Amino acid sequence: MGxxxxxxxxxxxxxxxxxxxxxxxxxxxxxxxxxxxxxNERGFSQAGLCQLLPTLGxxxxxxxxxxxxxxxxxxxxxxFGMNTSIRLHHLLRxxxxxxxxxxxxxxxxxxxxxxxxxxxxxxxxxAVNEKYKPKSIIVMHTCTPSIIGDDLVGVIEKVRPLxxxxxxxxHCEGFKTKVWATGYDVAFHAMVHGFIEKDKDGxxxxxxGRKPGERPIVNVINLASMGKPDEVELERLLNxxxxxxxxxxxxxxxxxxxxxxxxxxxxxxxxTHDDYLVHYLNTEYGIPCVLKDMPIGLENTRxxxxxxxxxxxxxxxxxxxxxxxxxxxxxxxxxxxPALKGIKVFLSAGEFRALVTGGLFQELGMEIVGxxxxxxxxxxxxxxxxxxxxxxxxxxPIDIANFQPFELVNLLKKVDPDLFCGHVFDNAxxxxxxxxxxxxxxxxxxxxxxxxxxxVAKKAVRNLRNHAFNAKLSQNVPEAYRKEWYEKSxxxxxxxxxx
Amino acid sequence: MSTHIERPRYQCALGGALVxxxxxxxxxxxxxxxxxxxxxxxxxxxxxxxxxxTTLTDGRxxxxxxxxxxxxxxxxxxxxxxxxxxxxEVVDADVYAVITGCMTDIIGDDVRAVVGExxxxxxxxxxxxxxxxxxxxxVGADFIxxxxxxxxxxxxxxxxPKLVNLFGFVPAQDVFWRGNLLExxxxxxxxxxxxxxxxTPFDDLKDLKEASRASxxxxxxxxxxxxxxxxxxxxxxxxxxxxxxxxxxxxxEEFLRRIAAQLKVDDETLERVIADEKAYxxxxxxxxxxxxxxxxxxxxxxxxxxxxxxxxxxxxxxxDLGWIxxxxxxxxxLNEEQKQAVAKRLETIPADLRPKLIFEADTDRIxxxxxxxxxxxxxxxxxxxSPAFVIGSNLDRPLAAGLKAAFWGVSYPITNRIxxxxxxxxxxxxxHLVTELISVLVSNR
Numbered sequence: 001m002g003x004x005x006x007x008x009x010x011x012x013x014x015x016x017x018x019x020x021x022x023x024x025x026x027x028x029x030x031x032x033x034x035x036x037x038x039x040n041e042r043g044f045s046q047a048g049l050c051q052l053l054p055t056l057g058x059x060x061x062x063x064x065x066x067x068x069x070x071x072x073x074x075x076x077x078x079x080f081g082m083n084t085s086i087r088l089h090h091l092l093r094x095x096x097x098x099x100x101x102x103x104x105x106x107x108x109x110x111x112x113x114x115x116x117x118x119x120x121x122x123x124x125x126x127a128v129n130e131k132y133k134p135k136s137i138i139v140m141h142t143c144t145p146s147i148i149g150d151d152l153v154g155v156i157e158k159v160r161p162l163x164x165x166x167x168x169x170x171h172c173e174g175f176k177t178k179v180w181a182t183g184y185d186v187a188f189h190a191m192v193h194g195f196i197e198k199d200k201d202g203x204x205x206x207x208x209g210r211k212p213g214e215r216p217i218v219n220v221i222n223l224a225s226m227g228k229p230d231e232v233e234l235e236r237l238l239n240x241x242x243x244x245x246x247x248x249x250x251x252x253x254x255x256x257x258x259x260x261x262x263x264x265x266x267x268x269x270x271x272t273h274d275d276y277l278v279h280y281l282n283t284e285y286g287i288p289c290v291l292k293d294m295p296i297g298l299e300n301t302r303x304x305x306x307x308x309x310x311x312x313x314x315x316x317x318x319x320x321x322x323x324x325x326x327x328x329x330x331x332x333x334x335x336x337x338p339a340l341k342g343i344k345v346f347l348s349a350g351e352f353r354a355l356v357t358g359g360l361f362q363e364l365g366m367e368i369v370g371x372x373x374x375x376x377x378x379x380x381x382x383x384x385x386x387x388x389x390x391x392x393x394x395x396x397p398i399d400i401a402n403f404q405p406f407e408l409v410n411l412l413k414k415v416d417p418d419l420f421c422g423h424v425f426d427n428a429x430x431x432x433x434x435x436x437x438x439x440x441x442x443x444x445x446x447x448x449x450x451x452x453x454x455x456v457a458k459k460a461v462r463n464l465r466n467h468a469f470n471a472k473l474s475q476n477v478p479e480a481y482r483k484e485w486y487e488k489s490x491x492x493x494x495x496x497x498x499x
Numbered sequence: 500m501s502t503h504i505e506r507p508r509y510q511c512a513l514g515g516a517l518v519x520x521x522x523x524x525x526x527x528x529x530x531x532x533x534x535x536x537x538x539x540x541x542x543x544x545x546x547x548x549x550x551x552x553t554t555l556t557d558g559r560x561x562x563x564x565x566x567x568x569x570x571x572x573x574x575x576x577x578x579x580x581x582x583x584x585x586x587x588e589v590v591d592a593d594v595y596a597v598i599t600g601c602m603t604d605i606i607g608d609d610v611r612a613v614v615g616e617x618x619x620x621x622x623x624x625x626x627x628x629x630x631x632x633x634x635x636x637x638v639g640a641d642f643i644x645x646x647x648x649x650x651x652x653x654x655x656x657x658x659x660p661k662l663v664n665l666f667g668f669v670p671a672q673d674v675f676w677r678g679n680l681l682e683x684x685x686x687x688x689x690x691x692x693x694x695x696x697x698x699t700p701f702d703d704l705k706d707l708k709e710a711s712r713a714s715x716x717x718x719x720x721x722x723x724x725x726x727x728x729x730x731x732x733x734x735x736x737x738x739x740x741x742x743x744x745x746x747x748x749x750x751x752e753e754f755l756r757r758i759a760a761q762l763k764v765d766d767e768t769l770e771r772v773i774a775d776e777k778a779y780x781x782x783x784x785x786x787x788x789x790x791x792x793x794x795x796x797x798x799x800x801x802x803x804x805x806x807x808x809x810x811x812x813x814x815x816x817x818x819d820l821g822w823i824x825x826x827x828x829x830x831x832x833l834n835e836e837q838k839q840a841v842a843k844r845l846e847t848i849p850a851d852l853r854p855k856l857i858f859e860a861d862t863d864r865i866x867x868x869x870x871x872x873x874x875x876x877x878x879x880x881x882x883x884x885s886p887a888f889v890i891g892s893n894l895d896r897p898l899a900a901g902l903k904a905a906f907w908g909v910s911y912p913i914t915n916r917i918x919x920x921x922x923x924x925x926x927x928x929x930x931h932l933v934t935e936l937i938s939v940l941v942s943n944r
Contacts, residue, residue, distance in 0.1 A: 045564065046559060047534065047561040047563040047565070048534035048565055049538050053539065068503070073507055073510070073631065073634075073635055074539055076539070077509065077543040078543045079506065080506065080914065081547065084914050104503050108632050110633060111501075113601075144601045144632055174533035175571050176567070178565070478555065480555035481589055482590070484588070485588075
């Protein structure tokens with residue numbers, strides 16, 4: 001099965017045996033039984049995300065789209081927050097007059113729960129189409145209509161012939177998977193089926209081979225959370241070695257997404273994020289892919305560029321570029337290295353991002369002393385070993401946790417790092433303990449490639465230089481957990497059950 | 500009959516219950532629902548509430564059963580029991596509130612029985628069924644207040660004649676709830692009345708436990724918090740009054756006079772407090788008179804927001820600012836009886852200054868209704884309400900731009916500024932509001 005055949009996107013626990021709960025040593029994770037890992041659970045748990053949220057975050061980036069969240073009024077209530085973020089993206093993309101995103105709730109109430117919501121959904125799609133004439137309409141199916149048995153696909157296929165707009169749908173019920181990263185797959189599934197497979201013009205034909213002398217075109221899969229500066233950096237590097245790029249599918253329109261079927265290579269920026277789409281382009285359009293590194297830090301960026309160049313016989317061009325860029329950036333960070341030498345850093349983010357950022361910090365002379373990943377799958381396994389190797393075999397504790405800040409604060413108190421680097425909503429926990437923090441990335445910042453290497457170093461030094469905000473804060477905040485909690489292992493509530 | 504809603508400006512019932520618990524010191528919620536429900540519910544409020552943010556056991560630290568398909572099929576009661584026991588072990592709080600989401604309400608988990616077992620053993624656990632499909636945040640806030648009042652507040656305590664409880668605030672739905680409550684408490688304190696606010700970071704849970712000592716409950720709404728106040732009266736014998744949120748000198752003076760009469764505050768104190776507070780307002784306003792009059796800062800008002808704010812703001816701009824309220828949209832999901840209560844309150848504004856009132860939850864339909872209204876105006880230049888000022892939420896900026904009107908956000912969601920201890924209630928709150936509105940008018944200078 002794959003993206004094309006899947007009627008409903010399988011949860012990542014099924015598709016890639018992803019794990020949400022593990023605590024132990026970095027060196028141990030690759031040796032764990034995957035099935036046991038997948039079945040680990042928590043007896044005490046804190047709020048995670050559901051797959052609807054990343055799906056909504058990605059699909060709202062499509063230009064002039066209307067998102068209909070089919071469910072009770074609260075699902076999708078974060079839409080305005082995502083809209084704020086998307087407005088900022090558009091500003092960075094030189095598009096200050098972009099319209100606000102459109103999102104709707106079908107607002108199912110108690111009576112609908114009894115009588116069903118299909119008619120409301122149908123009316124909503126037609127009304128939204130009539131009134132707003134969006135370029136695409138996206139329906140997101142949530143827990144409530146799923147449990148009461150609304151036939152989403154039935155409604156979609158009934159309405160599709162009646163309207164001229166691309167119609168996308170996604171099954172993204174929160175209770176269907178514990179791995180919210182499944183939401184990325186769900187968004188890709190919706191885009192591919194809406195703009196390619198079930199598009200009014202049908203799927204584009206396969207591209208014929210590249211003509212001699214034609215510059216290769218590669219797809220760079222972007223992230224909804226990836227800022228314009230990073231896209232510019234990747235495009236710059238690839239252009240410099242003679243490669244043209246199509247960036248999508250986030251923020252891309254129908255035509256751009258369809259154009260992605262005509263590329264010579266698909267390049268992932270984050271394998272764990274992209275594999276479902278990349279495999280589709282590979283299976284259906286025969287487009288080869290680069291799917292193992294994230295261009296963050298010198299070594300990873302080098303490997304990423306060489307992998308891509310290797311597909312087109314451009315290794316020499318790539319090596320020349322890498323040499324020049326490395327020389328420039330190493331000179332650039334020289335003045336920051338003394339302040340970073342030996343700094344013990346704790347990372348927290350999506351697994352792949354956390355791991356490759358760890359590599360970047362090591363290249364700056366820092367040591368990894370702890371790492372929290374939001375989930376674990378095979379894409380990450382070898383990177384744990386790489387980090388250990390890079391610091392001469394020094395192992396470190398890891399926590400595989402869909403947030404679970406109670407584990408994080410317990411672990412932080414035991415590890416006592418010099419610096420914490422976390423994804424948004426992670427940094428506050430470390431800040432309240434008084435640690436210097438740097439946010440791992442923002443859409444305004446450079447994070448990938450050579451420019452990213454320089455900017456991360458600079459940001460780390462700046463935050464280490466004065467962390468008075470966090471230090472003073474830590475003396476003035478109450479404690480959430482009982483003392484006894486800190487006497488226990490941070491992983492005390494992780495239950496391993498046999499499959 | 501409900502309909503779809505474009506850009507809804509609230510969370511679900513679960514969300515309203517969750518943010519209420521999150522605002523009560525040493526209370527913690529245990530969400531019994533799918534993963535993502537708590538994150539959606541308070542994630543929206545903690546950003547849209549002027550970046551209210553999170554503290555200890557809210558946001559991603561909210562205890563949650565995170566139930567999945569297995570529980571939806573086989574029931575989630577065991578998982579809930581496990582989670583409650585574990586939360587009692589790990590989280591240091593004094594009351595634990597179990598609240599539920601759509602799927603647990605649909606599959607019919609007997610959450611009351613599960614919680615009952617803990618209560619039997621003296622554990623401070625309460626429960627409310629708050630499935631999202633039961634209504635918006637304000638409905639959920641009412642549910643959790645009813646649970647608190649019947650399951651947590653002590654019964655049979657002696658009444659204190661000078662103690663009142665303040666209700667009717669839904670955190671984040673009133674982005675300024677903390678500041679408003681603290682200011683009303685300060686004002687009542689000047690009259691010798693002690694007010695329990697419950698939802699500020701400075702409240703003591705003991706006051707909530709002993710809230711039944713109050714002689715009067717003041718509900719700052721004609722709709723939100725009314726049902727819990729009725730439950731309170733039935734359970735603890737404390738009567739209640741519905742008061743509009745008082746913004747500015749005229750509304751606040753009237754409010755203080757009514758409460759003083761009810762609680763028998765002596766005239767001398769009352770008159771002194773009113774005179775002092777009014778002087779505070781006017782001694783800052785007086786020097787602005789040149790600016791107001793020379794620059795013709797009178798505006799037509801378009802006010803969009805929840806039931807509590809729309810009346811309060813319209814009244815302030817009519818009574819104290821001397822503006823012309825033109826159109827107002829109440830964005831809550833209200834039943835007919837509640838709509839009547841809101842309409843009746845608006846009728847206290849004299850007819851020639853009373854804005855056209857609509858009830859509309861859908862952001863875009865508000866614009867449509869306003870345009871319909873404008874189309875009926877006879878104006879050869881097509882500018883019947885210019886100069887206009889839109890006072891609404893961040894979602895109403897496009898409407899203001901379409902009108903070429905000034906804009907200021909005072910309703911949820913607010914994402915273009917942060918809100919800490921600002922407030923609009925009272926004499927000083929009115930001063931803050933006028934300061935902000937006029938600042939918008941001079942912001943391009």
